[in-house]
Amino acid sequence: MSARYSAFSPSRIAAMNARQWYVLRSSWPRILEIIYWPAISMITWGFAQMWVGQESGGTFTVAASTLLGGVILWDVLVRGSLGFSITFLEEMWSKNIGNLMMSPLTPLEYVLSLASMSLIRLFIGLVPVTLMAIWLFGFNIWSLGLPLVAFFLNLIVLGWSASLVVSGVVLRHGLGAEGMAWIAVFVLMPFSAIFYPVSVLPEPAQYVAFALPSSYVFEGMRALLIDGVFRADLMLWAAGLNLAYGAIAVLVYLRVLESARTAGTLLSHND
């Protein structure tokens, strides 16, 4: 028996994923929670889309056809973010974070394990909901094809960036800050132009919208659903902004981690 050192180890990430999977599969309420809200949200907005489509006409009917797409893609962002945050919070709740910080697991490996677990949780939550959307409302988001990959990636990465910052804050200030994990991404909602074009927003709000990768994704989704055009330029803007925000989030996380080491909150956490 011997312990080996390596600066980066995929097997440590796999060990963390296995550990996180053990927790998830041991609790059916946790799995139900992953599916519950996306399903409720999709059904509610599906009926709204159905009603608006039947009662209106012209442009409004066309615009209404994007409601379900908006709901499902918004859930990609929210669930991507929550999957990351909750997986992190599980370690805080179980007082295991000190064990991890004292193990050879590096901050990068830990963040990658949270991101990969977020993908697994997103898959569990969203795939059944997209299938329900086909069955109940005849809306098939998978028919968007390859552009959907660009939409998904841009939204997930934005969610991870927000959650990384929030995780750092919780690590530094304790579980009293955990509420931020649940609400952090919702501040983006009004400016992300999920159900309406950016042009509807007042001019100052438009500047905020254009600084968010998510607004480019939803504009891109509407271009694809309404005009049948894939706007690669919008996806490039979103990817560029995501790179910038991702880098900022990593720097903030590392800075807060150091601050937590200075304050001594890595081993003992207070509310």
Next chain:
Amino acid sequence: MLHAAPAIEVDRLVKDYKTTRAVDGISLSIAPGSITGLLGGNGAGKTTTITSIMGLLRPTSGTVRVLGSDMNRERHRVLHRMNFQSPYVDLPGRLTVRQNIVTFARLYGVAHAKERAAELADELDLNEFLDRATSKLSAGQKTRVALAKSLVNDPEVLLLDEPTASLDPDTAGWIRDRIAAHARERGATILLASHNMREVERLCDRVIFMRRGKIVDDATPDELLRRYGRADLEDVFIDVARGTERQTETETAL
């Protein structure tokens, strides 16, 4: 004469929390293969010292080296060779004992993690509840599992903060035997913070007393007993603690 490099080397360590100085310029050097007790009353600076040695706390000034690595700058080079047990951490309660041990074996890069979990289960008598959720265990069983986690990588340096706190005498004695066995068989260096003087007498080759962030005594248990003219370490501990009170009273009067 050649001396082996210290397993743990602390040089002029200072740690301030806002306006409080928790550790005040301590230096110590711990030889490989030794078991050292770190004693002192509440707030003496023991946990701050141990946490700094782990590299989980950034010192205000001074350096800490473990197995030659600076714990402030290059702790990841040495973390796979050390481990710890602390009352401030827990293992995930929803995981079974086996899942917890295997997870940490993999994190520590242990080859054949499942076999290592089985080996530790035999060694620490965990087989009876190996597949039970960790949250369902008694305090004594949880301590045994925490010890298994801390031994999973067969560490060269083991840091133990109150390893037998709140255990019944029988279980505590059993845990001490396992710790002593690990030190003997592995030649491991152990630093032990404890309030249990019987534990310290049973395990330690050397005892360091801390008070108000400073080291106030450092000797073998026998030497300390002679120095203080006492029959057991409990009385020595009380002498040291009362010395703190007398000093505080004097300072207040002044």
